Amino acid sequence: MTSSRVVSPWESLAVERRTAPAGGEDLLCRAPDEWVAVITPLRGSCQVETGDGARRAGLVPGEVCRIAPGGLVRIRRAPPGHPPFELACARLPAAVFRDAARAHPASVEEALRPHAPRYPDPHLASMVSVLVHARELGAGEDYAVSASRYLANYLLAPWATGQQGAGGLERDQLVEVIAYLEENLGEDITLDQLAARAGVSRYHFPRRFSESVGETPLQYLTRLRVDAARYQLAADDEPVSRVSRRCGFRSPENFARVFRRWVGCSPSEYRKRVRQEGASA
Numbered sequence: 001m002t003s004s005r006v007v008s009p010w011e012s013l014a015v016e017r018r019t020a021p022a023g024g025e026d027l028l029c030r031a032p033d034e035w036v037a038v039i040t041p042l043r044g045s046c047q048v049e050t051g052d053g054a055r056r057a058g059l060v061p062g063e064v065c066r067i068a069p070g071g072l073v074r075i076r077r078a079p080p081g082h083p084p085f086e087l088a089c090a091r092l093p094a095a096v097f098r099d100a101a102r103a104h105p106a107s108v109e110e111a112l113r114p115h116a117p118r119y120p121d122p123h124l125a126s127m128v129s130v131l132v133h134a135r136e137l138g139a140g141e142d143y144a145v146s147a148s149r150y151l152a153n154y155l156l157a158p159w160a161t162g163q164q165g166a167g168g169l170e171r172d173q174l175v176e177v178i179a180y181l182e183e184n185l186g187e188d189i190t191l192d193q194l195a196a197r198a199g200v201s202r203y204h205f206p207r208r209f210s211e212s213v214g215e216t217p218l219q220y221l222t223r224l225r226v227d228a229a230r231y232q233l234a235a236d237d238e239p240v241s242r243v244s245r246r247c248g249f250r251s252p253e254n255f256a257r258v259f260r261r262w263v264g265c266s267p268s269e270y271r272k273r274v275r276q277e278g279a280s281a
Contacts, residue, residue: 010144013151014091015131017042020077020084027075029067029087034094036112036155037067039075040125044085045234045274048117049074057118058231060274064121064128066155068114069094088132092148100152107156116178120227127151168212173198177209185225185248191217225249226262233271240267
C-alpha cells in the first residue's frame with residue numbers, strides 16, 4: 001500500500017498529498033482518462049519514470065511532472081538512503097481545458113499530450129502545493145472552480161498565445177531534438193548535430209528552435225544541465241567535480257560560475273541547503 005492523505009473531494013479538481021512508501025517500493029501516480037495530473041515534491045527528491053519505462057528524470061522542489069490523460073508514472077526515492085519524499089498532486093478534468101480554450105481549440109491537443117517527465121516551473125509547483133494546503137484548510141468549491149480555470153489557462157498559455165508559432169519546429173522535430181539533448185547532456189553538443197536531428201539547415205535551426213520554446217538552443221541546453229546538476233547534488237554524494245563532468249560542463253570553474261548565475265548560489269551551497277531542508281522537514 002502507498003501512503004497518501006486524500007482530502008475531501010472537490011468537483012472541479014482533485015488534490016492530495018502523497019508520501020514515499022515505507023517499504024521502499026515504487027509509488028504509482030495515474031491520471032484517469034479525461035484528466036490531467038500535475039505532481040511536484042513538497043520536500044525531498046525523487047525519481048519519476050514513465051509507465052513504459054522509456055523515460056525517467058529526477059524531481060526536486062520547484063519542478064513538476066505533468067501526466068497526460070490515462071498516463072502513469074512510477075515514483076521512487078532517489079537515492080534509496082535519502083529522506084522520504086512528499087508530493088503534492090493535482091488532477092484537472094480535460095473539460096476544463098476545453099472550456100478555457102474555445103478561442104484556441106488546437107492548444108488543447110498540445111496541453112493534453114504526453115510531456116517530458118520533468119520540467120522546472122516554480123510557479124506551477126507553488127500553485128499545486130497551495131491547492132493541497134487550501135483543501136486541507138477547508139476551502140470550498142468556489143475556490144476550486146477559480147483555481148481549476150486558472151491552472152487550465154496557465155497550462156494552455158504557451159500554445160494559446162502562439163508561442164509555438166508557424167515559424168517554429170514541428171512537434172515531432174522538437175520532441176526529437178529535446179530527447180537528444182536530455183540523453184546527451186554529458187557530451188559536447190553542436191548546432192550541426194541538433195539541426196540534423198530536426199532535419200533543417202544549421203542556419204535556420206536556432207531561429208526555429210527559439211520560436212518553439214522561447215529560448216536559444218544554448219539557453220535551453222544550459223538550463224537542462226543546471227537542472228540535472230541540481231538533482232544530482234541533492235540526490236547523492238558524488239564530488240562536485242564529477243557532477244560537473246556528468247552534466248557536460250567544461251570545468252568545475254565553469255560549472256560553479258554558470259550554476260551560481262542560474263541558481264543564485266554555488267553547487268556546494270546548494271547541496272548543503274537541500275540537505276538541511278530535507279533533515280528539518
